[in-house]
Amino acid sequence: MLSKRVIPCLDVHDGRTVKGVNFVDLIDAGDPVEQAKLYNDLGADEICFLDISATNEERKTLFNIVSRVAESCFIPLTVGGGIRENADINKLLKSGADKVSINSAAVFNPNLINKASDSFGSQCIVLAIDAYKDRNNFKSGYNVSTHGGKKKTDIDVLEWALEGEKNGAGEILLTSMNADGTKLGYDIEITNQISSELSIPVIASGGAGKPIDMVRVLKEGMASAVLAASIFHFGFYSIENVKKEMLKYNIPVRKTW
Amino acid sequence: MFILIIDYGSGNIKSVYNSVKKTLYNSNKFFKLKVSSNLSDIKKADKIILPGVGSFDHCINRIRKIDGLVETLNYHVVTKKKLFLGICVGMQILANYGYENQKTNGLSWIEGNVKPLKNFMASQNLKIPHMGWNNLNIYKNNNLLDNITDDDQFYFVHSFFFDIKHNKNIICNTKYGIDIPAIINKDNIFGFQFHPEKSGWSGLKILYNWLELS
Numbered sequence: 001m002l003s004k005r006v007i008p009c010l011d012v013h014d015g016r017t018v019k020g021v022n023f024v025d026l027i028d029a030g031d032p033v034e035q036a037k038l039y040n041d042l043g044a045d046e047i048c049f050l051d052i053s054a055t056n057e058e059r060k061t062l063f064n065i066v067s068r069v070a071e072s073c074f075i076p077l078t079v080g081g082g083i084r085e086n087a088d089i090n091k092l093l094k095s096g097a098d099k100v101s102i103n104s105a106a107v108f109n110p111n112l113i114n115k116a117s118d119s120f121g122s123q124c125i126v127l128a129i130d131a132y133k134d135r136n137n138f139k140s141g142y143n144v145s146t147h148g149g150k151k152k153t154d155i156d157v158l159e160w161a162l163e164g165e166k167n168g169a170g171e172i173l174l175t176s177m178n179a180d181g182t183k184l185g186y187d188i189e190i191t192n193q194i195s196s197e198l199s200i201p202v203i204a205s206g207g208a209g210k211p212i213d214m215v216r217v218l219k220e221g222m223a224s225a226v227l228a229a230s231i232f233h234f235g236f237y238s239i240e241n242v243k244k245e246m247l248k249y250n251i252p253v254r255k256t257w
Numbered sequence: 258m259f260i261l262i263i264d265y266g267s268g269n270i271k272s273v274y275n276s277v278k279k280t281l282y283n284s285n286k287f288f289k290l291k292v293s294s295n296l297s298d299i300k301k302a303d304k305i306i307l308p309g310v311g312s313f314d315h316c317i318n319r320i321r322k323i324d325g326l327v328e329t330l331n332y333h334v335v336t337k338k339k340l341f342l343g344i345c346v347g348m349q350i351l352a353n354y355g356y357e358n359q360k361t362n363g364l365s366w367i368e369g370n371v372k373p374l375k376n377f378m379a380s381q382n383l384k385i386p387h388m389g390w391n392n393l394n395i396y397k398n399n400n401l402l403d404n405i406t407d408d409d410q411f412y413f414v415h416s417f418f419f420d421i422k423h424n425k426n427i428i429c430n431t432k433y434g435i436d437i438p439a440i441i442n443k444d445n446i447f448g449f450q451f452h453p454e455k456s457g458w459s460g461l462k463i464l465y466n467w468l469e470l471s
Contacts (some may be wrong), residue, residue, distance in 0.1 A: 003410060003431055017402060040457070045390055071275050076412060076455050093268045096275070098455060120268055123414045134374030168413070170386055188362040199375075224384055239445045254390040254410045256457075 003254045004218050004246065005045035005225035006239050007203065008232045010035055011053050012081075015061030017185030033068045039232070040073040043239045047073060048101070048227060051081030052148075063095045070096025080128055085112070086119055093120060101126035101173050104146035106164070107153055117168025126203075127164035128173040131157045131190050142190050144174075149177040161194050172202045172228065177214075179207030183231070186213055191221030203227050211237055211245035218251055259289045260468070261302035265326070267312065267321045269454065272342065273308045275455035280464045294331045304468065305330070305339055308454075309346030313355030313371055313417065316346045317363060327364065335366060338401045342467055348441065348448025349419055357417050367443045370424035374434070375416070379429040381434045386416045391451075393439050401428060401447070401466045409459035411439070411451035419450065 011018045016030040036047050036210050047069070053059045059082055069077055079092050080101030084098045088102050106112050106127060117125045130149050131142040140158035145151060161172055174194055175189030195202040201224035204217040208228035231237050243253040260281075262273055265375055274292055281288045291298060299305065310318050320326055334341045341349055352363040355371040363371070375385050388412040411431075418437045419428055428440040431450070441448040447467060453460035 001391065002387065002413075005389050067271070072278070074272075074276050074455060074460055075457050084327055094271065096271045098269065098272065119317070122416070123310060123388070124268065146316055171388065199378075201383050201388050203388070224389065 001252045003252045004046070004146050004223075005203075006043075006214070006246075006253070007046045007078075007225055007227040008044050008239065009048040009050060009205070009227050009229045010040045010233075011052050011229070012062065012065065015065060018052065021113045022125045026032040032065050033072070035074050036077075038070045039239070040075055043243065043254070044075065045225070045254055046076040046078060048080070050101075051079065053082065060228055062172045063091060065180065066092060066095040066097050069118070080126070080127060084109070089116055089120060089137070090125075093124065099124045099171070101128040103128040103130065105210050107140050107144060107146050107155065110163075110167075113164055113167040113169050117170070122168045122170035125169050126173050127161070127169035128175070129157060129160060129164075129194075130177050131177050131187070132177045133190075138239075140190070140193055145177055147181070157190060158193060158197060161198055165198050165200050169200065171200055171224075172198065173205060174202055175205040177206060178206075183209030184209050185209060186217035186221060186223075188217055188221045191217055191223050195222035201225065211242045214242050215245055218246065220250065226252050258286065258304065258468075259291070259302050260304045260306065261298050262290070262306045262308065263293045263299075263326075263330075264290045264292045265316075265323055267308045267310055267316065267319075267347070269308055269310045269452070272452075272454040276464060277306065277468075278461050280461050283461070284465060284468070286468075293415055294323050294326060296325050299326075299329045300341065302333075305341045307341070307343045307347035307350075309348070309350065311342055311346060311359040312344055312364070313346060313349055314359055314361040315359055317350045317355070320350070330364075331471075332445060334446060340448045340467075340470055343446075343448040344454070345415060345450060348418065348450060349415075351441075351446065351448055352419055355417070364448055367419075367426055367441060369420050369426075371417050371418055373409070377421050377435045378433075381436045381447065384403060386389070386414050387433045388414045390456075391431045391433060391439075394436070395429050397428060397429050400470060401442075402461065403466050404434060404462055405459065405466075409462070411449075411453070411456040411459055411463075413439075413451045415450060419448070 204223035
């Protein structure tokens with residue numbers, strides 16, 4: 001049976017991971033390659049890098065990291081952040097990324113998803129959507145925000161997700177900006193809404209505080225995968241903890257222990 | 258042993274290269290591993306791997322664009338029977354026809370056609386693509402499946418599947434709404450619908466088993 005995926009996400013800036021990471025067994029805690037290897041060994045089903053570098057100069061280090069990770073981690077690797085055109089995607093895929101996630105750039109250049117999926121195939125194009133709750137002005141109750149939630153658009157999240165699917169996105173990475181960072185659980189409502197209306201898989205993101213949060217968004221939110229950062233990085237819970245909790249509720253997982 | 262990975266512009270060549278290299282290092286074998294589309298390399302190779310991501314029609318069209326590639330592969334794989342492995346779309350294009358985007362001729366090495374999953378999934382509320390880790394329904398003994406159990410999972414990502422004409426060409430299926438051929442075989446020709454290069458230790462194990470075949 002198809003397993004539900006558990007995906008740790010690492011923020012990378014100028015070739016180093018940011019947000020402290022607390023693993024004792026890492027030689028270099030800020031090295032994304034070391035961390036990716038560790039997550040790979042600990043049973044991650046995929047790894048996600050989010051590049052938060054602001055300049056092209058800083059971004060260059062990313063290709064080297066991606067290619068080093070691809071040499072030692074034999075699981076899918078998604079890279080997001082700063083992707084503006086097909087040439088950026090090409091470089092990342094050539095370095096060894098399996099998928100790219102596109103966020104703000106898709107809002108400013110609606111053809112990007114279309115062009116990218118045409119050139120590289122839907123399987124490697126993830127549309128990342130940052131959803132902000134706005135019950136009064138939007139049909140789905142959420143609007144699309146850009147620039148890490150700093151800027152709001154006038155686009156409805158559900159309409160945007162449907163358009164992304166039509167344009168050839170293979171997957172949606174849905175982050176609730178209201179839940180993100182709270183550790184109070186994922187936003188079940190928007191996850192369920194998007195997952196029910198779309199036929200492509202939805203990765204839930206934002207708000208994970210404990211393993212039961214993952215169980216809830218997979219069951220009630222109908223997500224295909226869960227993404228989390230800090231609960232793994234700080235060592236509060238391991239991937240195994242999460243998968244064991246999922247098993248308790250009969251959610252299929254890839255056993256790696 | 259000379260292992261050749263065919264380079265026709267498929268996006269995941271590097272991952273395939275890395276995983277085969279890792280597998281061969283683990284096996285302590287003397288080997289030569291190369292990524293190329295030179296016809297002279299196909300002549301020299303002992304084992305040939307054809308990766309593939311994207312769509313059926315894009316992949317086969319790219320392969321046909323390389324002058325003499327199809328003819329050379331036909332001769333060395335079908336006639337000379339060199340061990341061959343097609344991965345994902347690299348497996349699908351072994352069919353007679355593919356129906357992704359448009360009806361396209363495949364290589365016709367294994368009888369069957371590549372059809373959309375969506376006709377079978379809608380009623381079952383299953384997502385398309387079939388994306389993520391799934392296990393193999395192992396019911397036959399095969400050297401390829403040494404040390405592989407029902408607990409091993411493999412990474413799949415596809416919206417189309419190989420509807421195989423003869424059951425004897427299926428080594429094992431995976432279950433996603435319907436039985437989907439996951440490993441196919443005819444004589445010296447093998448195909449994996451999943452990505453062994455992205456399937457963790459399970460993927461490396463099955464690559465090792467394939468490389469051990471003679």
